Amino acid sequence: MACIIIAEEILLSEHENLDRFETLVEIIARLRAPEGCPWDRKQTHSSLREYLLEECYEALEALDEGDIEKLRGELGDILLQIMLHARIAAEAGEFDIGDVIKGLNEKLIYRHPHVFGTTEVSSAEEVSHNWQALKQKERGEEKSILESIPKHMPALSYAYEISQRAVNVGFEWRDMEGVIDKVVEEIREIKDSADREEKEDEFGDLLFTLVNIARWEGIDPETALRAA
Secondary structure, three states, rough: OOHHHHHHHHHOOOOOOOOOOOHHHHHHHHHOOOOOOOHHOOOOOOHHHHHHHHHHHHHHHHHHOOOOOHHHHHHHHHHHHHHHHHHHHHOOOOOHHHHHHHHHHHHHHHHOOOOOOOOOOOOHHHHHHHHHHHHHHOOOOOOOHHHHHHOOHHHHHHHHHHHHHHHHHHHHHOOHHHHHHHHHHHHHHHOOOOOOOOOHHHHHHHHHHHHHHHHHHHOOOHHHHOOH
16 A cells, blocks of 8 residues: 555656646546556547536435545546546537636636626626526527526526526416415325326326425525435
8 A cells, every 4th residue: 555655656756747638638638648547538528418417416415414625636536537528529529628617718708897897787687587597598489488498407406597597478277275275285196096007197297396495495405306
């Protein structure tokens, strides 16, 4: 074990500026080079998909645990996935990490006109409303308000986003009592269902209504269920 530690220290000592972004870019390029790492060279956008999702979940776990050191490491793992995808795209002549950063900077400046422009806001809620309006303007006209919601989101988060999109176009209960009445109605329909398929449909309706209660109360349904 001591020999392994010494070997690792020697390898690290050969590289300077390990806290610099440029060093990371160079390391990723070397890993993907013909004389680089066979595993890294073999990866594609598709093969890396599961790792990107896994690293995001591990970062969320670190947040839930309040483990800052673990979070630091997991954010690094997510960054690795971003760097690999950008490098694969660069090798295909599509885009590189510079394009990714440029696009992000442009987006942040454009969607914060109250910071980088002359727009005035008085609350975080107003900022959020402006952000969504600018986001919609960027995307142009959509066939459906649900069109841009990622279909691979966790089910509760997906339902929450659908609920929020519906509110943005005027579909909303007048008050919390209306949502609770809907919950009671859905429970009754589950009881009255004739077969398993119908019960499953009604149970889905019940879950969606419960997600609306979470939205009304400002509760993240995924977090609440995990904590239950």
